[in-house]
Amino acid sequence: MSPTTARKRLTREESRAQTRERLIETAQHLFVSNGYGGASIRDIADKAGYSQGAFYSNFSSKEDVLLELLRRHMEGEATQLSTVMGNDRQKPEQMLAELEAWASTLNHDADWCMLSIELQLHANRSQTFAAEYQKVWDKHRSEIGGVIGQLFNKLGRTPPAAPDELAAAFMALSHGLALQRTTTRSDPSGRLIMVFLRGLIANAECLGTTAVAPTGSSSRELKKRRPSPD
Template sequence: MPRLNREESQARTKNLLIEAARDEIVRKGFAQASVRDIADAAGFSQGAFYSNFPDKEAILLELVQRHQSEERAKIEAALSSAGGDVAKAMAGIEKWAATINSDPAFAVLAIELQLQALRSPSFAEGYNELNRKHRRALGTFVTKLFELFGKKPPADPVDIATGFIALGRGMALVSKDGETSRSGRIMVTFLKALIGSAPADGGKK
């Protein structure tokens, strides 16, 4: 394995700490997962943790940001690769939807995030801002998808996106073992129904 330079080594350390924090928080909960636990699980000292993150809340926000960025990138790729073809666009959305809740641990993490936001005003500030940004971006994707079908969103696209986020999180909590694709199928069913019942966009020919 080639020797890593300083920037690469720091990025690797940060990634390992983030993954360890995710696992520890899912297993123990935010309150019980200590900085020492996270650092030990990643194979580093507490000093290495604090050289990358000021506290546990900061690493949790990093987890949120990464997850949301990855989700947006997948949706954007699905829409962009369709090239204006509605069938390809929906096929891309269905392929993405099949991956929703494929990681059961994230459902647990999502609950920890919400609980911490209720308990900590400082965390809530950053967490809520990330969620607002995420919903706005998803709202843009909703608008693009409806436009491809020549339809007008029946409500504020951001509100529609928020509803689907809530549906996905709820399904993560009720899905049974071996049914990780169920969430995606249900979300696509609702999305198709919403598009089908939406009024035609008067600006489209």
């Protein structure tokens, strides 16, 4: 075998990263096909081609893997939205069209819809997992709220509620519809989110009429900032 065709020897860090990725991919497959409770650490390690020791070198428990899958999904969504909103030269309709295109892909991953169910069920059964699960959701809600606030600012509109609250509503809609998804029916999450978003934008007051609520502000605080009618 020539040097050019010889397999590159992985560094220790690269080898560990590869092991971790295989364990995560295998765990996702087993969680979806067998359910969280039906996939043991031994099953995950064996299916990935590693020992249980290799699993514990990367994760302390199955819950760690489940949370990692959630974080990756949430971070991916936030990154995609930030990319859509990152072009300051976009015209409003072009920006909304790109949001439509992004929203059309929501919940199209059947595996993620199944994982959503497993995540919610396990959070309902485990208080320790629920606390970490909530932290990931809170972080994601804050990130999505920031994007929503940015969108309304670019459109010269005042959000009708705090961006974080709007983010929570859209996330609840998407998550709820994902939980109801069946293999024979397409998921309408993205389309409905854009219907509601366009409706909110169309009815929102122009900037200057009211103050924009910063991310994290409550709707009650927003109302207090509104000037009283003459």
